[in-house]
Amino acid sequence: MLWLDIGNSRMKWLYGTAADEHGGALAYQQPDDLQSAPIWQAIPKGTPVWASSVANPSVRQAVETAAKQIADANVHWARSEQERNGLRNSYQEISRLGVDRWMVMLAAWQQEQSAFVVVDAGSAITVDYVDGNGQHLGGHIVPGLNLMTRALFSGTANVKFNALNWGEIGPGKSTEQCVHHGVFAMATGYLEYVLAQWPGAREARWLITGGDALRLQSALSIEAEWRPNLVIEGLQIFAEER
Ligand SMILES: Nc1ncnc2c1ncn2[C@@H]1O[C@H](COP(=O)(O)OP(=O)(O)O)[C@@H](O)[C@H]1O
Ligand SMILES: CC(C)(COP(=O)(O)O)[C@@H](O)C(=O)NCCC(=O)O
Numbered sequence: 001m002l003w004l005d006i007g008n009s010r011m012k013w014l015y016g017t018a019a020d021e022h023g024g025a026l027a028y029q030q031p032d033d034l035q036s037a038p039i040w041q042a043i044p045k046g047t048p049v050w051a052s053s054v055a056n057p058s059v060r061q062a063v064e065t066a067a068k069q070i071a072d073a074n075v076h077w078a079r080s081e082q083e084r085n086g087l088r089n090s091y092q093e094i095s096r097l098g099v100d101r102w103m104v105m106l107a108a109w110q111q112e113q114s115a116f117v118v119v120d121a122g123s124a125i126t127v128d129y130v131d132g133n134g135q136h137l138g139g140h141i142v143p144g145l146n147l148m149t150r151a152l153f154s155g156t157a158n159v160k161f162n163a164l165n166w167g168e169i170g171p172g173k174s175t176e177q178c179v180h181h182g183v184f185a186m187a188t189g190y191l192e193y194v195l196a197q198w199p200g201a202r203e204a205r206w207l208i209t210g211g212d213a214l215r216l217q218s219a220l221s222i223e224a225e226w227r228p229n230l231v232i233e234g235l236q237i238f239a240e241e242r
């Protein structure tokens with residue numbers, strides 16, 4: 001089985017048999033970039049593929065084409081649901097909830113069976129709160145570290161630079177430092193706000209995933225369990241019983 005987690009910045013994969021398990025990630029600009037992922041050449045022809053995607057339909061199309069042409073494989077797409085295994089979606093319009101958010105909640109709920117907050121720090125930072133009965137209480141969507149930085153780059157004339165270096169929040173003494181420290185303070189300060197203001201959040205278990213998870217985890221005042229493959233773990237639950 002090949003498992004794919006397709007976000008707005010990167011495709012992450014896990015190919016698994018007990019004897020042979022490997023994972024990887026590829027950042028993409030254009031949908032077709034994903035056709036060059038090395039995983040397509042690495043899997044046996046006809047391998048079943050399960051995927052969660054929050055990218056646009058042309059990305060889905062590119063993935064289906066690569067799977068078919070290179071690996072003769074069909075792709076099964078996960079979707080958000082009203083209820084599964086006692087976990088209940090709070091959205092009125094079920095399918096509007098990002099499927100990656102549903103996947104991480106499924107994985108977290110299976111493990112915890114008690115109240116949890118799950119943070120997915122990718123292109124966007126999503127935070128979802130589930131109570132001890134499996135009821136999704138709702139969540140937040142805010143821009144991630146990269147997106148916040150790019151918003152500054154695109155909306156100002158003199159704030160532009162390359163290397164990205166997160167982790168500090170003190171006063172900066174260069175454009176790079178001022179942006180890095182400030183944006184990191186926004187993200188961590190925001191999460192501390194959720195922790196302090198959502199009733200019961202401090203008593204809940206916290207889990208964190210996504211490309212910026214480790215950086216944020218180390219800055220949080222609450223212990224959040226780092227689970228790098230949480231979307232794929234949810235996908236495996238989704239694929240189990242249909
Ligand atoms: N090679 C990379 N390309 C893009 N983002 C990266 C890369 N390595 C780490 N990141 C960080 O990961 C974040 C994106 O996380 P990820 O979980 O891959 O996003 P998404 O699921 O939205 O595709 C960015 O904010 C960035 O800081
Ligand atoms: C919020 C998201 C953009 C996060 O995507 P990501 O950062 O993982 O690329 C994605 O879950 C999404 O497109 N959600 C749909 C809107 C919603 O969940 O309400």
Ligand SMILES: [K+]
Pocket residue numbers: 120121122123124125126210
């Ligand atoms: K996310």
